[in-house]
Amino acid sequence: MLEIITGRAGSGKTAYVLGQIYKELMARPLGPAIILLLPEHMTYKVERQLAAMMEKQGRGYMRCQIYGFKRFAYHVLQETGGALEQGITDMGRQLLLKSILDKRYSQLKVFGRASRQRGFANVLSSIINELKGYGISPELLQEAGDSIDDSRLANKLSDLAMLYGDYNDAMAGRYNDGKDIMSILAERLPMSKMVAGAEIWLDGFLFFNPLELKVLEGLFTYGANVHVTFNMDDMASPQGQWANQEASGLFNRAYISRNRLLQLAQRLNISVEYRHFAETKRFANPVLKALEAGFDKRRMEPVAGAADISLVEAATCRLEVEAAAADIIRLVKEKGYKWRDIGILIRDEDSYGDILNFVFKDYEIPFFSDKKRQCANHPVAELIRSAIAITEGWSYDDMFCCIKTGFFRLTAQQTDLLENYCLEFNLKGKKVWRRQEPWEYFSRYSIDEENEQADSKQMLRAATADQLRRQVAEPLGRLQDALKAAADTRAMIQAIYQFMTDIEVPKILQEWSDQAEQSGALDVAREHQQVWNDIMEMLDQLVEVSGDTKMSIKELRQLLEEGLSSLEMALVPPGLDYVNIASFDQNALDNIKAVYILGANVGIMPGKSVENTVLSDADRMHINRNNVIELSVSGEEASFNENYLIYKAFTQAREYMWVSYSLSSPAGDAMTGSEIVTKIKSLLPENSIKTIPLDWISKFSEDDQLKMLANKRQTLSSLAIALRELRDAGELSELWQRVYNYLLEDEDVKGMVGLIRRGLFMNPRLDKLPRDIAKELYAARGVLRGSVTKFERYNNCPFQFFAQYGLNLKERKISRFSSPELGTLLHAVLKEYGERLNKEGRRWGDIAPAERDALCHEILHRLAPRLNNGVLYNSKQMEAQLRRLESTAKFALKRLAEFDHVSKFHPQLFERSFGGNHGPEDTLELVYKLHENNRLELVGQIDRIDVNEQGSHFMIMDYKTGYAAINLVDVYYGLKLQLLTYLLVANELMKRGQDTPMMPAGMLYFFLKRPVLTMKNHSHDPEFIRAALDEELKMPGWVLLDKDIAEQIDNTLYTDNKSRFLKISYKKDLSFSLPSLKMLKSQEDFAVLMGYIELILQETGEQIMDGRIDIQPVRKDSQTPCKYCKYHPLCGFDARLEGYDYRRISGSDGEIMEAITNKVKGEIQAQSENKSDGKEE
Incomplete structure (x- = not known):
């Protein structure tokens, strides 16, 4: 007998089913089996419901079995001996299909490109499942393709038939999948003693596919009675048929399923009874x-x-x-x-x-x-993926993806140390990671020193990195060796398993699970427990489907990535009340x-x-019109199903x-x-x-606001909104005042309250550091020491200075070639080149081009390997960079030689150091007294000092690889102090041992670069190109306002009335042109400017020692130091926000020079008055 039970949602169908089973269990605990079939996701809940009903009577039950179709099939097969073949999981099926796709790639007419995409095996698995569910064989599918006039669709079906056939061949006699099990179940039902005479109930199903209908046919035949529920109204009964299928609306799929069962019952000559629940009993509302x-x-x-x-x-x-x-x-x-x-x-x-x-x-x-969790997001999955990838190339990315999974028992600090060490010295590749010799790389502080030795701190760092490297590389090396030696996929999987057990992955997962459970994260704890079993099952399936196959490591990695990307975990609920x-x-x-x-x-x-x-x-409708096979039209079904x-x-x-x-x-x-x-x-x-x-806080009534508050942790978030409105509107309601005070008294959260308050009401004008703290940070022994650039940085932005030199924050070093490295190497080449010529008593302009280029090549290639541990030899790209750099160096030397030809100033000193310990006799110190017995000491190097042939004047030259310029505004505000400081140092230095002190003739920037010219006309005229290059490379700076000195610096000014190397020219009357005056300074101007430099350096030092760390960068026109500042995430400066603003600077040359002069004169007068006061005392 078939009983059709219908009723709309909430009418009591499930309650009736459970009630009838309950009555039968109470009346006959040991009678024939009662089988309740449900959708898989409902079984857990219904088992608990029935158990609770029986428990109220102090009873349990054995007679009733609750299954989903799949579990029911496995039970019957176990009972009847039909489960002899190895079952294949969804994951195993996908892995098998992936291997089939790889083999058939070249023969696929439509799916060739798609077959290479991750996830396509999953799509293919779904369509094969559907075809099996509808009883469509590969042969029928090929026949359908042959009968279709659309060539693309025919090819698509041909591809599917071939892949489907390969899949069936691979499965034959070895495995069975879910659909196979359903077919075997239908065959085995006659042999099942459990099914014979059983009372069978089906509840919660919307639709039955052809395979499930085949199983139901067996249940109708061999079971006692079958009862099936459908969520439908009474129009489903024989007395109230719908006019057509479409009229069934919401209940369309149930209507179709019910009709199919009725047709099946009629064919089997089984009586049908109807039970309809017309009244909805569920809703109390x-x-x-x-x-x-x-x-x-x-x-x-x-x-x-x-x-x-x-x-x-x-x-x-x-x-x-x-x-x-x-x-x-x-x-x-x-x-x-x-x-x-x-x-x-x-x-x-x-x-x-x-x-x-x-x-x-x-x-x-x-x-x-x-919701099922993606295993691909778990560290174990990343460990497998990256470990296999490492064995192919030992790349930096794969290594640290693997290390950061946490399975090598490195702490976060150890991981950072190892990663920073590898980045700094460009350590990658199998030879580096698996070398027997220890890692002993260290940073050079100078490329001039040929035999520089590592200090104890660097040696300890190298030894630590080497120990950590071996801890990681040794198990990975054993994995690589085992994979290469593996005869087949089975051996490769065994190697992966051995690798994971070697590094104690199961033990670590258990530790993580225990930690998560202790912190209350039960779902995370269960993930850690389950992921190992799921991944082991995936590996077992891979062995089952491809164990005897020989594959490359790359093929294995691709197959594992496919499997891991689609592997999901279904967790069991952590308790009962949730x-x-x-x-x-x-x-x-x-x-x-x-x-x-x-x-x-x-x-x-x-x-x-x-x-x-x-x-x-569209494909499906076309196929159905040919009447060879019939497939569901998914869009139409999806619409009914969605409703x-x-x-x-x-x-x-x-x-x-x-x-x-x-x-x-x-x-x-x-x-x-x-x-x-x-x-x-x-x-x-x-x-x-x-x-x-x-803005619900301002819009809601107090009662509604209270409803939004759940606990302390959540109320903190709401408090932040309330305080933000206080900041914007200027008032806080009485309710939120009470909330604020309540949370402030709670020890658990009062710290967070303070953090919220400070974040919302933060004042970007930071309080000054206490002077003792400032001294501890910058001048622990009373000496504030640094380069000119360091103090320029303070004047650009005090907070940037504090972050870099106070907090000592640094970006990690990465082995790369950038502008600073370019400058370092070119400076070193020019220094050694100049010193060699000076030692030999030769002038730059006298060296033949071939000798000059050869000497440049020899010096460059001897120094380059010392730069960043040979970064310029790390790759073909870097070697090309080295060739470009050599070209730049030769071009710079050529131009400097040409300058030497036309100048009576010739280089005398190179890379002249001052400050610090650079030799007992000729060390020049630039030291200034600060308050509280502190002092400021400048250290640095002057790239080059040139002296004229008469020995009366000197000038300094500073090499620059990028743009450089100097103006009075930058000097006045302390933003560009370098050239004048160098001039000040050189002025003191050149007085030594001289009866008549040398006078400054100028200070210039020389560009170490090859400009790229955009030539519209005269592009092949050498003279035009040379003139364009000269214009681009003219040296900016300041020169003495003296025609004789200017012409000594560049004789072309005398011969051509226009300097080739300086931005100076004559008018027709041989006086300086108006634009030239910007580059000219009188002897008095130089004296005043050098005096001002000393004042601004002292002022800067006093402000630093006073603890000023304002977040107030300078802005000149549109230029700010924020553009490339790496500390911006720390200060959060945003000029659009209230309280933030730039220190804006401007002024004409005349106004600035007057202000500088007045300040220097004022200081001289103050010092004179102090001396006078001292004498009177």
Whole structure:
């Protein structure tokens, strides 16, 4: 007998099924078997329900068995001896299909490119499952392809038939999958003693595919009675047929399934009985009852009892979830609900899954989500992926992906040390990581020293890095050796397993699980416990499907990546009392007290249909028209299915329902409520929608605000919003004052309250450091020492200086070639070149081009290997960079030689150091007294000092690889002090041993670069090109306002009335041109400027020692030091925010020079008065 049990949602079908089973168990505990078949995701809940019913009577049960179809099949096969072949999992099937795709790649007509894409094996597995479910063989599929006139579709079916046939051949006699098991189950049912005479119940199914119908045929034949429930109204009975299938609407798929069962019963000559539940008994709430009854209507009349249904719109998904969380806590606290009485249903898991996770943890709501976790995101999966990749090349990225999984027992500090060491010295590749000799790399402080030795600190760092390297590389090396020696895939998998056990992966996972459990993260603890078993099962499946195959390491890696990317974990709930979060299509919340439905937006409810990527709906309709095979049209089925899922979701709650939607997507796009929201609105009184705006604190009543507060942790977030409104509006309500004071007295959170307050009311004008702290940071022994650049940095931005030199924050060193390294090497080449010529008594302009180039090449290639541990020899790209650098060096030497030809100033000193310990006799110190017995000491190097042939004047030259210029505004504000400081040092130096002191003739920047010229005309005229280069490379700086000295510096000024190397020219009357005057300074100007440099350096030193660390960068026109500042994330400077501002500077040359002169004169006068006062005393 077949009993068809129908009724709409909430009418009592499941209660009837369980009630009948309960009665039978109570009456005959040891009678024939009772089998209850359910969708897989419902079995756990129904088992608990039946057990609870029996427990009330102090009874258990053995007679009733509750299964999903798959578990039922395995049980029958075990009973009847049909489970002899190895079962293959979904993962094993995908791995098998991936290997088939790789072998058939060149023969595929349509799917060739797709077969290389990750995830295609999963798509192929789905279509093969569907074909098996519909009883379509590879031969039938090929026949269908042969009968189709569309060549592309015919080729597509031909590809599918070939792959499907290969799959069946591989499975034959060795494995069975889920669909095979269903076929075997149908064959084995006649042999099952459990099924013979059993009372069989099926509940919760919407649709049966042909294979399941074949099983049902066996149950009809060999079972005693079969009872099947359908979620349908009474129009499904023989007395009330629908006019056609489409008219069935919501119940379309149930209608089709019921008809197929009736046809099957008629064919088997089995009697049919009908039982219909017309009254909906679930809903205690009249609105919920009305919603179910009119779900397929466009509009419904308002119903009393709206207090038990909430319709909410929120500004964002986050606010929507937070409002739902607060309402859940209200139900628990005020209505006495248990957590298990409440369920969450979501259609858009991508948008809401993570938010629910974060918010529920904040609100301390216990919850469980039945969404499967991706194993690919777990560290074990990354360990396998990166470890296999390492054996192919030992790249930096793969190495540290592997190390950072945490399985090599390196601490975070040890990992950072090892990574920084590898980056600094460009350590990568098998030879480096597996070398027997220890790592003994160290940084050079100078490329001039040929035999520089490492200090003790560097040696300790190298030894530590080497020990950590061996700890990682040795097990990875053994894995590489084992993989290369492996005869087949089985041996390769054994090598991977051995590697993981060698580094104690199972033990570490257990440790992580214990730690997570102790911290209350039970779901994370279970992930760590389960992932090992799931991955072992995947590896076992790989051995089963490809164990005897020989494959390369690359093929193995690709196969493992495919498997890991689709491997999922299904976790068991951590307890009994929790809020259940479910998707619409994995929904086991039937008859729960309260349901929260989130994301009721257009485009989400109903969701958009996504076509199968292998066979589109158009393909399927074309195939069906040929009448060889028949496939379902997925888009049409998806539409019916989607409407049914929504109906089912909105009819689950028996007492209370919350429906909400967001007004904006996570990406910020505007969104609206779906059609279902409109239906619910029609049931409720006017203005029943509750809105949660971004500024809900100012918009909500005090009662509503209190409802949003759940616990201390969450209230802190709300307090931040309230305090932000206080900052903007200037007042804080009495409620939030009480909240603030309450949290401030709580020891657990008062620190966070202070942090929130400081963050919101932060003053970017930082307090000064105490002088003793400033001294400890910058001048521990009373000496503030540094280069000119260091003090320029302070004047550009005090906070930047504090971050770099006070906090000593540094970017990690990376072996690369950038502008600083370029400058270092070129400076060293020019220094050695010049010193050699001076030693030999030769002038730069006298050296033949060939000798000059050869000497440059020899010096460069002797010094280059010392730079950044040979970075210029690390790759072909770097070697090309070295060739370009050599070209630049030769070009610079050529230009300097040409300058030497026309100048009476010739280089005398190179890289002349001052300050610090650079020799007992000729060391020049530049030291200034500061307050409290502190002093400022400048250290540095002058690139080059030239002296004229008469020995009366000197000038300094500073090499620059980039742009450089000097102006009075920058000097006045302390932003460009370098050239004048060098001039000041050289002025003191050149006085030594001289009866008549030398006088400064100028200070110049020389560019170490080869400009790129854009030539519109005369592009092949050498003279035009030379003139353009001269103009581009003219040396900026300042020169003495003296025609004779200017012409000594560059004689072309005398011969051509225009300097080739300086930005100076004559007018017709042989006086300096007006533009030239910007580059000319009188002897008095130089004296004043050098005096000013001493003052500004002292002032800068005093400000540093006074503890000033203002976040106030300089701004000159549009230029600021913030553009390339690496400390910006620390200071957070933003000129658009209140309290932040630049120190703006400007002024004409005349105004600035006058201010500098007055300041120097004022200081001279003050010193004179102090001396006079001292004498009088």
